[in-house]
Each structure stands twice: as C-alpha cells, then as structure tokens.
Amino acid sequence: xxxxxxxxxxxxxxxxxxxxxxxxxxxxxxxxxxxxxxxxxxxxxxxxxxxxxxxxxxxxxxxxxxxxxxxxxxxxxxxxxxxxxxxxxxxxxxxxxxxxxxxxxxxxxxxxxxxxxxx
Amino acid sequence: xxxxxxxxxxxxxxxxxxxxxxxxxxxxxxxxxxxxxxxxxxxxxxxxxxxxxxxxxxxxxxxxxxxxxxxxxxxxxxxxxxxxxxxxxxxxxxxxxxxxxxxxxxxxxxxxxxxxxxxxxxxxxxxxxxxxxxxxxxxxxxxxxxxxxxxxxxxxxxxxxxxxxxxxxxxxxxxxxxxxxxxxxxxxxxxxxxxxxxxxxxxxxxxxxxxxxxxxxxxxxxxxxxxxxxxxxxxxxxxxxxxxxxxxxxxxxxxxxxxxxxxxxxxxxxxxxxxxxxxxxxxxxxxxxxxxxxxxxxxxxxxxxxxxxxxxxxxxxxxxxxxxxxxxxxxxxxxxxxxxxxxxxxxxxxxxxxxxxxxxxxxxxxxxxxxxxxxxxxxxxxxxxxxxxxxxxxxxxxxxxxxxxxxxxxxxxxxxxxxxxxxxxxxxxxxxxxxxxxxxxxxxxxxxxxxxxxxxxxxxxxxxxxxxxxxxxxxxxxxxxxxxxxxxxxxx
Numbered sequence: 001x002x003x004x005x006x007x008x009x010x011x012x013x014x015x016x017x018x019x020x021x022x023x024x025x026x027x028x029x030x031x032x033x034x035x036x037x038x039x040x041x042x043x044x045x046x047x048x049x050x051x052x053x054x055x056x057x058x059x060x061x062x063x064x065x066x067x068x069x070x071x072x073x074x075x076x077x078x079x080x081x082x083x084x085x086x087x088x089x090x091x092x093x094x095x096x097x098x099x100x101x102x103x104x105x106x107x108x109x110x111x112x113x114x115x116x117x118x119x
Numbered sequence: 120x121x122x123x124x125x126x127x128x129x130x131x132x133x134x135x136x137x138x139x140x141x142x143x144x145x146x147x148x149x150x151x152x153x154x155x156x157x158x159x160x161x162x163x164x165x166x167x168x169x170x171x172x173x174x175x176x177x178x179x180x181x182x183x184x185x186x187x188x189x190x191x192x193x194x195x196x197x198x199x200x201x202x203x204x205x206x207x208x209x210x211x212x213x214x215x216x217x218x219x220x221x222x223x224x225x226x227x228x229x230x231x232x233x234x235x236x237x238x239x240x241x242x243x244x245x246x247x248x249x250x251x252x253x254x255x256x257x258x259x260x261x262x263x264x265x266x267x268x269x270x271x272x273x274x275x276x277x278x279x280x281x282x283x284x285x286x287x288x289x290x291x292x293x294x295x296x297x298x299x300x301x302x303x304x305x306x307x308x309x310x311x312x313x314x315x316x317x318x319x320x321x322x323x324x325x326x327x328x329x330x331x332x333x334x335x336x337x338x339x340x341x342x343x344x345x346x347x348x349x350x351x352x353x354x355x356x357x358x359x360x361x362x363x364x365x366x367x368x369x370x371x372x373x374x375x376x377x378x379x380x381x382x383x384x385x386x387x388x389x390x391x392x393x394x395x396x397x398x399x400x401x402x403x404x405x406x407x408x409x410x411x412x413x414x415x416x417x418x419x420x421x422x423x424x425x426x427x428x429x430x431x432x433x434x435x436x437x438x439x440x441x442x443x444x445x446x447x448x449x450x451x452x453x454x455x456x457x458x459x460x461x462x463x464x465x466x467x468x469x470x471x472x473x474x475x476x477x478x479x480x481x482x483x484x485x486x487x488x489x490x491x492x493x494x495x496x497x498x499x500x501x502x503x504x505x506x507x508x509x510x511x512x513x514x515x516x517x518x519x520x521x522x523x524x525x526x527x528x529x530x531x532x533x534x535x536x537x538x539x540x541x542x543x544x545x546x547x548x549x550x551x552x553x554x555x556x557x558x559x560x561x562x563x564x565x566x567x568x569x570x571x572x573x574x575x576x577x578x579x580x581x582x583x584x585x586x587x588x589x590x591x592x593x594x595x596x597x598x599x600x601x602x603x604x605x606x607x608x609x610x611x
Contacts, residue, residue, distance in 0.1 A: 012431055014431065014432055015431040015432065015435060018431075018432060018435040018436055018439060019435060021439050022435060022438050022439040022442055025439060025442045025443055025446075026442050084426070084427045084430040084431055084473075085473050085474075085477075086473070086474060088474060088478075088485060089473070089474060089477050104430070105430040105431055105434065105435060106429075106430045106434040106460070106463075106464045106467065107434075107464075108434070108435060108438055109438040109441055109442065109460075110438065110441070110442040110445065111445075
C-alpha cells in the first residue's frame with residue numbers, strides 16, 4: 001500500500017475543496033492545501049506528502065518550475081500536474097517535465113488519478 | 120446730334136439707377152448725367168461732367184480712393200472740369216491723360232485680385248476718355264477741323280464705357296454665387312482645407328487661418344499657428360455667436376471689398392462651427408464603437424471564465440459523484456456519467472476555446488470540428504484576439520449549420536489574408552436554405568463582425584451554401600486618430 005497523503009496546490013479555493021472531496025472519497029488523505037508556488041514548497045517541506053496535485057497556472061510561478069524544485073528534493077513526491085487547459089497547450093513542457101502525469105481538470109476522475117499514481 | 124447728346128445724359132442717369140447698391144457710384148454717375156445737361160445749358164459747365172466721371176472711373180469698383188496718386192488725379196480732374204478756361208488748355212488735358220494712365224498702371228498692384236478685372240475696365244475707360252480728349256486738343260492745336268467728329272466719337276465712347284461697366288457691375292453681383300459655392304465647398308468638409316478654399320475665393324494665397332483652441336491658435340490639423348502679419352496684412356476675427364472661434368490673417372487690400380470679406384468670414388465661421396459639431400459626433404461614435412469593442416471583449420472573457428468554471432467545478436464535482444457511485448458498483452450509471460462528462464467537456468471547449476488564444480486559428484486543425492469531412496485551409500500567422508475569435512466563431516457556427524441542416528458530402532473552410540483583411544469562407548455542397556434573417560446564430564456573427572467593421576454574406580442555393588465573412592485587419596480611422604479611445608485588445 002503506497003503512502004496516499006496528498007498536497008493540493010491550486011489558486012482556486014472551490015477547486016481545492018472539490019478535489020479534496022474527490023480524493024478523500026477515493027481513500028486518499030489530503031494533508032494540506034496551497035494556493036501558490038511559494039505556499040506549495042513551504043507546505044511540502046512541512047507536511048512531506050507523498051503526492052502533490054499541482055496546478056500549472058499559479059499566480060507566482062508556473063507548476064513546471066515547482067515540479068522541478070520538488071524533483072530536486074532528497075525524497076521527491078509524486079507530482080500530478082493539472083490544468084484547465086488541454087494537454088496540447090503544454091505539449092513541449094510536458095515532454096520534459098519530471099512530473100509523473102498530467103491531467104486536464106475536466107478529466108480528473110478517481111480512476112484517472114489512481115492510474116496516474118500507479119504508473 | 121441733339122438726340123445723341125440727350126441720350127448720353129440719360130444713359131448716365133439710368134446707369135446711376137443700376138448702381139443702387141453702391142451709393143457712392145450712383146451719386147457720381149448721377150452727378151455726371153446732371154452736369155452733362157447743365158453743360159448744355161450753361162456754357163462754363165461744359166466740361167464739368169468730366170470731374171465726377173473721372174472720379175467714378177478711378178474709383179470703381181471700390182468705394183474709396185485709396186491711393187494718393189488717384190486722389191490727386193481726381194482732384195486735378197475736378198479743377199480742370201469746373202474752372203472752365205483751364206479745361207480748355209491742351210497741356211492740362213494731356214497732363215490729366217498722363218496722370219490717369221499712371222494711376223491706372225500703378226494703382227493696380229494694390230487691388231485685390233477679385234476686383235482686378237473691374238478696376239482694369241474702369242481705368243482703361245478713363246484712359247481712353249482722356250486720350251481721346253488729348254487727341255482732340257492736339258488736333259485742334261494742329262488746325263485740323265475735326266471737332267464735330269470728335270464730339271460724336273467722345274459721346275459714343277462715353278456710352279460704350281458706361282455699358283461695359285454696367286455689365287461688369289452686373290456680373291460682380293453674381294459674386295453672391297461664388298460665396299454660395301464657397302458654402303458648398305466648405306460644407307463638403309475634409310476634401311480641401313478651409314485655408315485653401317478661403318485663399319482661392321479671396322484671391323489671396325497668403326491667407327492664414329488660426330483656429331482658437333485651449334492651447335492657443337492651431338491650424339486645421341491641430342498644429343500651432345503663429346500670426347505675424349507683415350505690413351500689408353491684417354487680422355480679422357471670426358465669431359460664432361459671441362465666441363471668437365478663429366482668426367484670419369490676410370492681405371489688407373481685401374478690406375476694400377468689405378462685403379465679400381464679410382460674407383466669406385461669416386461662411387467660414389459657419390463651416391468651422393459645423394466642423395466642430397462633426398468632430399463631436401465622430402468622437403461620440405468613437406466612444407460608442409469603443410464601448411462595443413469592450414462589450415465584445417467582456418463577452419469573450421465571460422465565455423473564458425465559464426469554460427474554466429465548467430472544468431474546475433462542474434466536471435470535478437461529477438468526478439466526485441462518479442467516485443461515490445463507483446463504490447456501489449453501478450457500471451451503467453458510471454458509464455452514463457462518463458458520457459455526460461464528455462458532453463460537458465465538449466461544450467466547455469465550445470464556449471471558449473482557450474487553445475485559440477494559444478495557437479490561433481490553427482486550433483481548428485487539432486480540434487474535432489462539427490463536420491468531420493471538412494477540408495480546411497488555415498493561416499499559421501496570428502491576428503488580434505478579437506479578430507481570431509470572430510473568424511473562429513464564424514467557422515464553427517457555419518459548420519454547425521452544415522452539420523445540422525445541409526446534408527453536405529463536401530465542406531470547405533478557408534481563412535486567408537487578402538487586402539488588409541481576413542477573408543473567411545465556409546462552403547458546402549448541401550441542400551442550401553441558410554438564411555441569416557432566421558435564427559440567431561448567423562445574426563450573432565453579423566454583430567460580431569459589425570463591431571470589427573467587417574461584413575458577412577450568405578449565399579444559399581440548392582447546390583450548396585457559402586458563408587463569407589471579411590474582417591478588416593487595420594483598425595478603422597476613428598481608432599487611428601483618437602488614441603484615447605483606442606481599445607486595448609489584450610485581455611489577459
């Protein structure tokens with residue numbers, strides 16, 4: 001059984017609430033939320049979640065940069081990038097990212113999330 | 120002989136009547152006519168008519184003798200005419216002839232060009248008159264007996280001069296017509312500058328027009344104007360009501376034709392007031408146009424926000440429902456839910472395609488179009504977002520119509536840059552029947568194109584439908600000239 005602790009990073013509070021409900025109903029354990037890149041890094045350092053659900057469009061820095069920083073950690077978390085834009089919008093950056101997976105917000109379901117984590 | 124003599128006197132009195140509008144001229148002509156008859160009755164007054172006649176000929180068409188030379192010649196002519204024995208002296212006649220000639224030649228340089236022809240005719244008449252008298256005097260001196268012949272010639276010349284000047288005066292009255300055409304010229308606005316029109320009508324190329332504005336005097340293009348009249352120029356103010364709206368720097372000689380100057384300045388004032396009103400109307404149109412642009416941008420922002428809302432909250436919420444349902448193992452329900460989510464996803468993309476912002480019109484190559492057999496020809500370059508959105512929605516709306524109604528087996532989408540505009544065309548080989556007057560889809564597109572100054576045309580027949588839109592890439596002139604009102608197309 002993998003560690004199912006999750007940090008949710010998104011600047012939209014309603015989305016964070018809904019995502020928390022969704023993931024918790026699937027047996028994940030949301031240990032914290034952050035609404036920008038700085039908050040995400042601080043929360044990760046404090047809470048050490050195994051999974052980070054990371055929005056690409058953040059007010060201070062983009063999700064790709066946050067993912068790079070997290071990947072440099074001694075014990076890097078699994079990063080799942082999300083965005084309200086399509087995969088096509090980030091084709092080039094997605095090819096290079098260290099993140100485990102990318103999900104458009106419209107396609108974020110438990111099944112898709114489970115798959116992303118387990119691959 | 121007596122008949123001709125009387126006819127000359129009557130001719131002067133009649134001519135005086137035709138000069139009612141210029142009392143100074145009428146008085147001089149009447150005096151000439153009366154003195155003509157007086158000369159027939161009183162011997163010493165035989166030359167008296169020459170005084171007012173010379174005065175008239177050197178004066179016309181002006182109403183004041185403006186040069187020192189002309190005044191002297193006229194004074195001399197009066198003296199020679201009324202002091203009987205002097206008028207008989209050949210040398211005096213010859214000297215007056217010379218004086219008239221010089222006044223005629225020298226005086227012309229200071230005449231406004233609009234009056235030049237009249238002045239020339241009258242001074243030529245004066246010169247002819249005194250030339251004839253001088254010739255008669257010289258002939259008499261030489262002992263030639265041609266006095267009778269000379270008298271008849273003199274009388275005929277007088278009548279001819281009178282007729283010519285009366286005709287000229289008649290024509291001068293049609294100056295009103297010139298001023299009216301000036302009104303038309305100015306009314307058309309924008310084609311020629313007010314300054315050019317005024318310079319032409321006043322016959323003064325040195326005319327300077329200064330419009331009174333908050334920043335001082337400016338020309339019609341808004342550049343500052345500095346008046347520095349040289350000695351022969353004066354400045355005339357133009358008023359609208361009690362407000363000084365402009366100034367005119369022009370040749371002082373124009374002041375002599377006060378009526379012309381007055382009517383021209385009055386018309387110029389009207390034209391300027393008119394131009395100001397037009398400018399205000401244009402500014403207002405620009406404001407309305409800008410507000411329509413803003414509304415369009417707001418509408419697109421709203422679509423964008425709606426799409427994000429659907430993605431972030433509705434679909435995520437449904438994912439949660441799906442997860443909860445999954446626990447009860449209802450595969451049917453889950454499948455139903457999944458297809459609902461697909462529908463919403465597709466709808467969310469249709470509401471506002473974010474990819475359009477990112478890749479431009481090329482988005483139509485990567486998305487699922489409402490018609491799957493469409494052949495597309497799209498530009499790779501980028502255009503302002505509102506133009507791309509208009510072209511995109513035009514294609515999508517037209518293609519949706521094709522899919523719904525046309526029953527087409529072939530569809531073509533083409534977007535091309537042509538003549539500073541984006542030409543958008545969606546054509547099919549279906550059954551036709553498209554009518555922009557019915558249904559709101561095409562009408563909404565028409566509005567969208569309207570705001571951007573574009574046009575939409577729909578041709579529909581049994582052999583198919585062609586929807587053709589043209590969207591100008593250059594903003595309209597109003598937006599070029601008025602930066603304050605230009606709409607920012609950046610939205611994010």
